[in-house]
Amino acid sequence: MICTSHSFQPVDFSEKQIIELLNGTQDPWLFDQAKLVSQQVFNNQVFIRGIVEFSNNCRHNCHYCGLRSSNRKVERYRLSTTEILDAVDEVALLGIETVVLQSGDDWQYRAETIAELIRTIKDRHNLAITLSLGDRKHQELKLWREAGADRYLLKMETFNRRLFRQCRPNANFDERLTRLSYIQSLGYQTGSGVITDLPGMSDEILANDILKLSSMGLDMLACGPFVAHSQTPFAQHSNGSVLKSHRVSAILRLLNPGAHIPATSSLDVIEPGARELALIRGCNVVMPSFTPAHVYARYNIYPGKNSATCQMQQRIALIFKKIQHHGLKPNPSRGDSKRNQYVPRC
Template identity: 35%
Template structure:
């Protein structure tokens, strides 16, 4: 097992058969060695800084009905909300004053936020805070919409592919959603010039190590600038409410493998990881992650953006959330970095 890990450190690739062997034979010693090598690779390529992005969850309306998601369209128990453009700007001002230089606008696929409304919001943010990066996470859109957002000033786009297994993707999504279309969206975003983020969930019902191998190979082919993975956590008001959650251990192994496969990638230690383990995000940082996204959303809406049950940091104010995560990063042996933190290979076209 160590030989395969060393080969991964050296060559940044393994065959599918070798990756599957690693996942199938992962024991405690192998996991510790993999984590140590991922940490060393992260420090060598990215340093010890942890980029902090200010997350703004601006709408929990969504037209999709994905089986795993708490804000799915058919969830009648969801308490819906939308932030206005002025409210979003006020959150950005608060975040900027705290030192943030990246704002992540995340929401469901909300038809209220037309291209024109999104262009206005992006333009206002870039005009008010020209030194800041704007990241969008709004789901699947036509090529023309992505292009308009980019021209308005958006720099990055996060769109998890969720799983690279066509069969698993079909089981988890309603008719009309196709893995091929999501992958085409990711390719469109790269073509336009965004810093692109993909990613997948860990521990989905029916998911296998062979599925993870397909995820890893897809990511190597796509070469995204960012990769977001996190454990599946069931939500009480979804069809998957009774399913088991993903594990910290499996998520950390996959974080480490991603760091070794794509050594320069921007890799978050997610809120979901911190939800299933009180020190989950710190463990993620030690396993190769180098990004954290504290929540800037107004306190009164944080609990309403419930993709899964038990989400942390719903009762904190933005300053409290920042102070908390900065202290945790320092205790884990890393340095909080409030700069834009662009991927080293990216330059805006």
């Protein structure tokens, strides 16, 4: 765990001020302040998490996602527990102390199967385990926490009820929001996030999303630009703005000095080098994929996702080099939340 003597109070932005910042009125100040806060709170460190995307099956039919249930062009896969554990072993072998287990909303994996997977990982390695498995039942979330899972990521994509309904047909807004609170109550280090420039999203909606996200006391905050996928109802919409996504991560940093904010791969899909740039604009986490090579490219939530062709060790070395290029220090340790009451303090 990394502790620091630096302390920053959250900035108190109004909705109007956030909208002005989203429009680029103070970019030099915004990015400079976000860089200062992020680097001093986290001692110039960027935390590395290894992600294993073990299934691209999903029961939801979100209009922005390539894995949507009605997309018949997806070559579906499910990894066995042995394949998942082999991938986790690779994460641990490279000295990375956090593994993120991610899938679509795939209920074919029984709750006890996931629980046993968590226990086995904990027996084998001293790793923090983040789950990103979508909408699951309360008893399942409780079981996995008791089995040893440390963190849970459940993105809302937007906190605007109307836009949520347009983007996520048949998903229940209130249930998902309630589930987020329940996850927090279980002691998970909890994360959520939004997609910037979703079709139908205004700056007013995005500003309110930022304020809502920041009011929840979350440990992890995610934001990334919308990327159009040809096999979705949003195929004809333009990709989101990288610059606006950077503004959002910077604003979130100033509102939430101690939260972990990942630089997402969607940034690089739209503009090569944009994920690296996000690390000096408020972000402090990078999550390279350790999904096995034979299914790596099939986790295609947006075009260009998991498109790297070099070997994993080369990928990690390149990520480290890019981080160090900016005077930052890649840190593969657990990097637990500074905000969560269940995490032991220094």
